[in-house]
Amino acid sequence: MRITASTTSPMLMRLAGERATGALLRDQGTLYLVDGHVVHAESPAAPGIDVLLTAGGALPPQGWQEALSLAGTRHEVGRHLIDSGRITAGELEMCHIGALFDAAFFVLGPASGPTRFRYGVAHWLGRVRPVSAETLERETRRRRALLASVWPCPELDTSPVVPRPPAPGHKLTGRQISLLRLADGVRTPTAIAWALGRPSFHTLIEVRRLAAAGLVEPPRTAEPGLPMLPAPVSDDHPEPDVALLRRVRDALEASL
Structure with a gap:
């Protein structure tokens, strides 16, 4: 071994x-x-x-x-x-x-x-x-690598999920709708997973995707010296900027 x-x-x-x-x-x-x-x-x-x-x-x-x-x-x-x-x-x-x-x-x-x-x-x-x-x-x-590739913000995994209203015309999936219904600014992703009876990792992935699409507030508290997270993706471009996400991830890793 x-x-x-x-x-x-x-x-x-x-x-x-x-x-x-x-x-x-x-x-x-x-x-x-x-x-x-x-x-x-x-x-x-x-x-x-x-x-x-x-x-x-x-x-x-x-x-x-x-x-x-x-x-x-x-x-x-x-x-x-x-x-x-x-x-x-x-x-x-x-x-x-x-x-x-x-x-x-x-x-x-x-x-x-x-x-x-x-x-x-x-x-x-x-x-x-x-x-x-x-x-x-x-x-x-x-799974760790997948989370980082979706949205490089580990704080999302343990922070209360605070929803943002979707842009006009933005269609949510059924899974996203059921998750956001329980996003009351108090429940964390794992608490939502328990309430839905779904695996927690799948919920973490979904929350990071929602954050990347600007549908979930990023955590407001950050460690001193860490770079600020980028602004959410604009409503006209719901797909995340992969290059930008990678730069933010590299900056975060360099600050640790």
């Missing part, structure tokens, strides 16, 4: 090489491993698989609670949902992998506290579709 300078979590890679089983705990959540593969992830910044399943209508809330009560202590909630006919194996797998990558993005983010590993700890969901540590690392880096 090769660990490089760009590795998001050297400890995760070492545990994968050891084929360890247990729970990796960080500031923003937990990764669960079985034989060195990640089988589940949880983060307070990302709606869990229970929220994604029930909010999306794939599973009624009482069906989830029943599975948790009957199979949680055996670590077989996923298997119970399939065997009871509540959902299909394909539905569970798709929702599980989405929840895993979503939570892992935050778990593997910059951490200020200690990273710990508890050997032997198992998750109540059970194994659904294990993911290799290399795959998780690669996807996390890809």
Whole structure:
């Protein structure tokens, strides 16, 4: 197992090489491993698989609670949902992998506290579709790069979402409309994701796209010495100026 300078979590890679089983705990959540593969992830910044399943209508809330009560202590909630006919194996797998990558993005983010590993700890969901540590690392880096390419303002991810009225004739997508309805100047992107029952990362992307199109206020507070963000894109040109965004990103990185 090769660990490089760009590795998001050297400890995760070492545990994968050891084929360890247990729970990796960080500031923003937990990764669960079985034989060195990640089988589940949880983060307070990302709606869990229970929220994604029930909010999306794939599973009624009482069906989830029943599975948790009957199979949680055996670590077989996923298997119970399939065997009871509540959902299909394909539905569970798709929702599980989405929840895993979503939570892992935050778990593997910059951490200020200690990273710990508890050997032997198992998750109540059970194994659904294990993911290799290399795959998780690669996807996390890809998502970070994607966020930066859309709009280089990390403060948007944790700031209350303050909407701006769209320009006359500007058509919003259904996803944008449902997001902006909850943008009350108090909810952050992750709070909106929880309310909508959608993955948090997808919501972060949408908020940055809205900011690039001038439909969301950029955060007003900035660190001393950092350059000001550019003005929103004009109403006549809703597409962001990619060259300008790259220059702002480079300036921000140079100031850190």
